[in-house]
Amino acid sequence: MKNALLSLFIFILIHHSTAQNNSKLVISPIQNSVTFSEFVNNAEHNLNIKFFYKENWVDSLIIMNYPDSTELSTILHDAFMLSKLSYIIDGSNIIITNDNKLQTSLPEDFFTNKPAINIKTKGTEATNSSFINKPEKKEVQISNSITVIGNPKVISSESNCSISGKVLNHEDGQPVVGAQIYIQKLNIGTITDPSGYYVLNVPVGKSELMFKSMGLKDLSLPIHVYSNGSLNVNMEKSDVLINEIKVIAENNNNVKNLNMGVQQINIDKIKQITATLGEVDVLKTALLLPGVQTVGEGSSGFNVRGGSTDQNLILFDDIPIFNSSHLFGFFSVFNPETVKDFKLYKSGIPATYGGRASSVFDVEAKQGNLKKYAISGGISPVTGKLTLEGPIIKDKLSVIIGGRSTYSDWILKQIDSPQTRKSSANFYDISTKILYLLNDKNEISFTGYLSRDNFTLNSDTAYHYQNKCAGLFFKHYFSPTVYSKISGIYSNYQYNITRDDDPELAFNMKYDIDYKSVKSELHYFPNSKHNFIVGSEITRYDMTPGNMTPHSSESDITEFKLPKEQSIETGLFLSNEFKISNRFSAYLGVRLANFFILGPYKDYEYNPLVPKRVESRMDSTQYAKNEIVKTYGEPEIRFSSRYILGVNNSLKFSYNKVHQFVHMISNSSAISPTDVWKISDPTIKPLIGEQFALGYYHNLFTNTIEASAELYYKKTRNHLDYKSGAELLLNPNLDVALLSGIGRAYGLELLLKKEKGKINGWVSYTYSKSELKIDSKFAEDRINDGEYYPTDYDKTHDFTIVANYKHSRRYSISSTFTYSTGRPISMPVAKYNFRNNQLLHYSNRNEYRIPDYLRWDISLNIYENLKSNKTISNFWSIGIYNVTGRHNAYSVYFKSTESRKLNGYLLSVFAKPIINVSYNVRF
Amino acid sequence: MRYLVYIPIYLVVIILASCVYNYEPDISKYENILVVDGELTNLPGPYKVKLSRSLNYNSNGRPDNPVCDAQIKIIEDTGLEIPLYETDDGVYETIxxxxxxxxDNSYKLQIILDGETYESDFETIKNPIPIDSIYWQLTTRNNNLGIDILLDTHDINNNTHFYAWDYEETWKFQVPYAMLTEHPEREICYKDVNSTKFDLTSTANRNNDIVNGHSIKFITEETNRLFLRYTILVKQHSLSEPAYKYFKDINALNYNQGTLFDPIPGPLMGNVKNLSDDQRILGYFLVCGTSEKRIFIDRNDLPESYIPSSGNEDCRLYTFEYPSMSRPWTERLYRLYHPEVDSLMNKGYSILSENTYPESYIVLITLAKTPCYNCTANGTNTPPEFWIEREED
Structure with a gap:
């Protein structure tokens, strides 16, 4: 049975629906008998048709001589007589199947031009509307033959069978993620997972399967199901999205799925949105989503629902990225040319992920084209880019490699000003992905990533920082309903600070964190009502918190090394997504997160009667190498549920708990490359975050507009903050410089989104609060007297409009508008005289706010050469950043001047409208 | 609307086109806190402690808010108590x-005010390290030519690590028109300027406790400090580690803000606290070992390529003629008669001389800016005690 199932992979390729009359495929006379392969080669060449089969099925087949012109069907019929092979003629495609004889009594319309099931069954009105704009171009692919699934010889005892398979993009062989597969009449459906895989329970017999995905032509496929089977589908790209077919009650993905607080945007959409200074930026796009905020214009770190920047698990193909920003935070480290899409979980974090309390930002790398080679390049005001991709073995092994680099140093050299003479700044990143589809059951992929930044700003001190990552992934399909995934992941972040102007004082400062992990997971879909995932993850952290070394032998700097820290994080997870009734679905997951701190380690005991200081240390214990110093851990519950209220609306609820064992400690409001990552130790307890979220989803105007409202409440324990004036870099007593408290965040997010049509985009409004409370029995260890105070990224109101207007296939205009409350800052509450100078006194943290932030960007995208057989396509983007030229405050600060005067200043980084042009080309 | 086109100049945008605007927020909150400002060194006294209260950020009133009638004493770890007496409003001195x-002795400060007792932590006078040398060098910094005054010092015991410097500058200057007035003695004066902040260095991360070529002061050609003769007294303080950290934080909080990665400002309290509730107050009672060294720099010693400003570049003389009258001319009448005089006086000009010529029935007045004929406007015309003229060779 299993064998039969596996041999029944049917590849269906659907070309433009310019179907000819297939029954009239006539083969010219064949004089000598030929091998089947030779016959195929000739026939493909002469008739412009294509055969699909496996070589080993036909290696013994011979085609006899036919003195007269003969119909193809006759030749095939004769040839297959003695074998188990059968065939389907689908337009210009001839599909050969093994061990599956087709019924001889195929419906009469099998060989006619008429689609087996007409789209008109979906309602005449809806169908018509889709053809108004471009009547000559059908947006729906309709297969005119029936696809047989399962073995007709096997009479299924059940009324339902499961079909599974992959949905791939016809053009490049990429998996189509989130494609909807459904049978409308029966109101059943599913979506594809991140590898394009799906499983659907369908009734035995004939039905019509619909495949839909953004940017691809809808595909309607008549099927006849006999037993369990596989169905892999290639979907064609629709050249330009003009107006997708609107079919009532199908597109309520948002209403029907279990996802809550999850946003997914693919790279095409990201590219459409106005880019920051002409540089398409994945993270900056995420900032336009409700509930995602940033401290300032130039900080790449982002805050999700009132969580700090380190609470986001930023993944690039499952590899955690420690530093997500280039150039002090003005750009993110992801090259848009090698990114496929991103998915952001703001709540309802699945049990497969752990370790960061606020969100999972999962960036998926693009896989190389499996069909043909492509080169693309581009130039923007910031970088030059080059990407190469293609099949090493067609349909089996593909590779993509992309790099980009700034050329700002070159520009700086051209401008000889005292401000730039001692400045330099550059970055580059390279990423690659290799995909090897061993066979139908196994696939291996490798992702590699390197990013590096160097900068010197008006000083003799140079900063270098880099991410170095690699991941090896192995996927195995045991059966259509079970597959496993094993990953080996390595990620390293390090920075170096070098000063070499004065040989006597020249030094090197190095920080390094190493992450090594093995993760395995098993997915099991017994039927369409359950979806189980079970797995484990084990991670080792090795951290060098700081090494200061002399730069050369001349240097008088003392070598100083902080002791290394090491630990192991483990996670065991089990989850099930299950359907309780047609209206009610739920996801329940448990993750057992544990953390082991390993020696060598010196653990201090502090006198509990006085504030924690170096002086209050009483005793210490030295732990040996690999000895367990301390263990943390608890089970974490992840729960999501959905209840469908009516045709177009649903209610969802989710709860999740996450432990976070690595913390980034920063005493500046922007992410700076020298921020310190710290792994939990006996005194720095893991941060524990819990979130409750409730959402209402409603699709309006026949699903053209998705409306949602989400409410959340979050609380965190062991939230770290630093003591005022604390030294974080190279501090041997970092635990004493830190305070810990509790956090709370709550808010309401409203979103109206229109995905399709000439005008698309979204409008969002967020009301949120994010606060911390650091209390202690000792006055000195309290912040703001132990009361709740707003975090640096607490922005009460946030309003965003993203609008794209597609004027024609060549031109599109995009505009983004954002408004948010100014971030909290501390302002002086007094001034005083000290040593002949007037100084400022600050007291409570974050009592005031900088002025509100408002920015409007606009861009025009021009696409050249839209012919479908394009060999070169150009893409221009012209944009204006900050159209109104508003002086948005990056920071507000106060300075004491020589003349005993105090002044307040507002620093605005992009204080003028900035025009930028970028150009991209693809071969 | 004017657009700036930055073609590939992203970084330059950040460095050159980022703008800083004045910003005066409305800060309504005001914390009234006691401020202590005192110093005890190994150098001879009297030692001063100033006591004041912090001011409202928006206040433009008195720059000081002195606190009177406090009982203050310095307590030595030997038990010796030295009282301080109020010599001026809020200024207390050892008598x-x-x-x-x-x-090597330790000291603390005790303040009793309104029934509350405030005390500093005991701090030890560290061994003062003599300054090895102070010298100057002609260099270019930020495209400006100038005289860099540098300092070398070292601690052979490798035990000081935390240094702070401040200085007192004095220079001689000349004004052009004093000889035309009735006060020719106002031609040459001396001006004093004290540094306003601590210049700090730590050698804690070095193998040897050495400071070489530390720049104390950079004098550009734009000032008249080196036009005639100049002297600088540099005080070198050996700080304790907590004091070093305090002054470093003071500098970071008050002078070094405005970068892309500003540390978030917060309260910075000193080493004096209220004994009843442990609340620390503002300011610091600094206890440190101090040494000092003075050098003189004469214009004649400097290279000719260095051309300092005389400070008199915008001095102009204006003479106006008035008919003599039976009654005396007054400033109001001068202004009325010659509108130019009125406008010059509004610009800060004043009458430097007034001469009546009865034979020709005219009155001549000469106008110049006050600092151009009266050096005491910017200094004092008696040389300070320490002043030594250059020995002619």
Missing amino acids: DIDFQGIV
Whole structure:
């Protein structure tokens, strides 16, 4: 049975629906008998048709001589007589199947031009509307033959069978993620997972399967199901999205799925949105989503629902990225040319992920084209880019490699000003992905990533920082309903600070964190009502918190090394997504997160009667190498549920708990490359975050507009903050410089989104609060007297409009508008005289706010050469950043001047409208 | 609307086109906190402690808010108590001329005010390290030519690590028109300027406790400091580690803000606290070992390529003629008669001389800016005690 199932992979390729009359495929006379392969080669060449089969099925087949012109069907019929092979003629495609004889009594319309099931069954009105704009171009692919699934010889005892398979993009062989597969009449459906895989329970017999995905032509496929089977589908790209077919009650993905607080945007959409200074930026796009905020214009770190920047698990193909920003935070480290899409979980974090309390930002790398080679390049005001991709073995092994680099140093050299003479700044990143589809059951992929930044700003001190990552992934399909995934992941972040102007004082400062992990997971879909995932993850952290070394032998700097820290994080997870009734679905997951701190380690005991200081240390214990110093851990519950209220609306609820064992400690409001990552130790307890979220989803105007409202409440324990004036870099007593408290965040997010049509985009409004409370029995260890105070990224109101207007296939205009409350800052509450100078006194943290932030960007995208057989396509983007030229405050600060005067200043980084042009080309 | 086109100049945008605007927020909150400002060194007294209260950020009133009638004493770890007496509003001084800070002894400050007792932590006078040398060098910094005054010092015991410097500058200057007035003695004066902040260095991360070529002061050609003769007294303080950290934080909080990665400002309290509730107050009672060294720099010693400003570049003389009258001319009448005089006076000009010529029935007045004929406007015309003229060779 299993064998039969596996041999029944049917590849269906659907070309433009310019179907000819297939029954009239006539083969010219064949004089000598030929091998089947030779016959195929000739026939493909002469008739412009294509055969699909496996070589080993036909290696013994011979085609006899036919003195007269003969119909193809006759030749095939004769040839297959003695074998188990059968065939389907689908337009210009001839599909050969093994061990599956087709019924001889195929419906009469099998060989006619008429689609087996007409789209008109979906309602005449809806169908018509889709053809108004471009009547000559059908947006729906309709297969005119029936696809047989399962073995007709096997009479299924059940009324339902499961079909599974992959949905791939016809053009490049990429998996189509989130494609909807459904049978409308029966109101059943599913979506594809991140590898394009799906499983659907369908009734035995004939039905019509619909495949839909953004940017691809809808595909309607008549099927006849006999037993369990596989169905892999290639979907064609629709050249330009003009107006997708609107079919009532199908597109309520948002209403029907279990996802809550999850946003997914693919790279095409990201590219459409106005880019920051002409540089398409994945993270900056995420900032336009409700509930995602940033401290300032130039900080790449982002805050999700009132969580700090380190609470986001930023993944690039499952590899955690420690530093997500280039150039002090003005750009993110992801090259848009090698990114496929991103998915952001703001709540309802699945049990497969752990370790960061606020969100999972999962960036998926693009896989190389499996069909043909492509080169693309581009130039923007910031970088030059080059990407190469293609099949090493067609349909089996593909590779993509992309790099980009700034050329700002070159520009700086051209401008000889005292401000730039001692400045330099550059970055580059390279990423690659290799995909090897061993066979139908196994696939291996490798992702590699390197990013590096160097900068010197008006000083003799140079900063270098880099991410170095690699991941090896192995996927195995045991059966259509079970597959496993094993990953080996390595990620390293390090920075170096070098000063070499004065040989006597020249030094090197190095920080390094190493992450090594093995993760395995098993997915099991017994039927369409359950979806189980079970797995484990084990991670080792090795951290060098700081090494200061002399730069050369001349240097008088003392070598100083902080002791290394090491630990192991483990996670065991089990989850099930299950359907309780047609209206009610739920996801329940448990993750057992544990953390082991390993020696060598010196653990201090502090006198509990006085504030924690170096002086209050009483005793210490030295732990040996690999000895367990301390263990943390608890089970974490992840729960999501959905209840469908009516045709177009649903209610969802989710709860999740996450432990976070690595913390980034920063005493500046922007992410700076020298921020310190710290792994939990006996005194720095893991941060524990819990979130409750409730959402209402409603699709309006026949699903053209998705409306949602989400409410959340979050609380965190062991939230770290630093003591005022604390030294974080190279501090041997970092635990004493830190305070810990509790956090709370709550808010309401409203979103109206229109995905399709000439005008698309979204409008969002967020009301949120994010606060911390650091209390202690000792006055000195309290912040703001132990009361709740707003975090640096607490922005009460946030309003965003993203609008794209597609004027024609060549031109599109995009505009983004954002408004948010100014971030909290501390302002002086007094001034005083000290040593002949007037100084400022600050007291409570974050009592005031900088002025509100408002920015409007606009861009025009021009696409050249839209012919479908394009060999070169150009893409221009012209944009204006900050159209109104508003002086948005990056920071507000106060300075004491020589003349005993105090002044307040507002620093605005992009204080003028900035025009930028970028150009991209693809071969 | 004017657009700036930055073609590939992203970084330059950040460095050159980022703008800083004045910003005066409305800060309504005001914390009234006691401020202590005192110093005890191994150098001879009297030692001063100033006591004041912090001011409202928006206040433009008195720059000081002195606190009077406090009882203040310095307590030595030997038990010796030295009282301070209020010599001016909020200024308290040691009267005992025999009292001098002793190296390696520890001291604390005690303030009793309105029934509350405030005390600093005990701090030790560290061994003062003599300054090896102070010298100057002609260099270019930020495209400006100037005289860089540098300092070398070292601690052979490798035990000081935390240094702070401040200085007192004095220079001689000349004004052009004093000889035309009735006060020719106002031609040459001396001006004093004290540094306003601590210049700090730590050698804690070095193998040897050495400071070489530390720049104390950079004098550009734009000032008249080196036009005639100049002297600088540099005080070198050996700080304790907590004091070093305090002054470093003071500098970071008050002078070094405005970068892309500003540390978030917060309260910065000193080493004096209220004994009843442990609340710390503002300011610091600094206890440190101090040494000092003075050098003189004469214009004649400097290379000719260095051309300092005389400070008199915008001095102009204006003479106006008036008919003589039976009654005397007054400033109001001068202004009325010659509108130019009125406008010059509004610009800060004043009458430097007034001469009546009865034979020709005219009155001549000469106008110049006050600092151009009266050096005491910017200094004092008696040389300070320490002033030494250049020995002609």
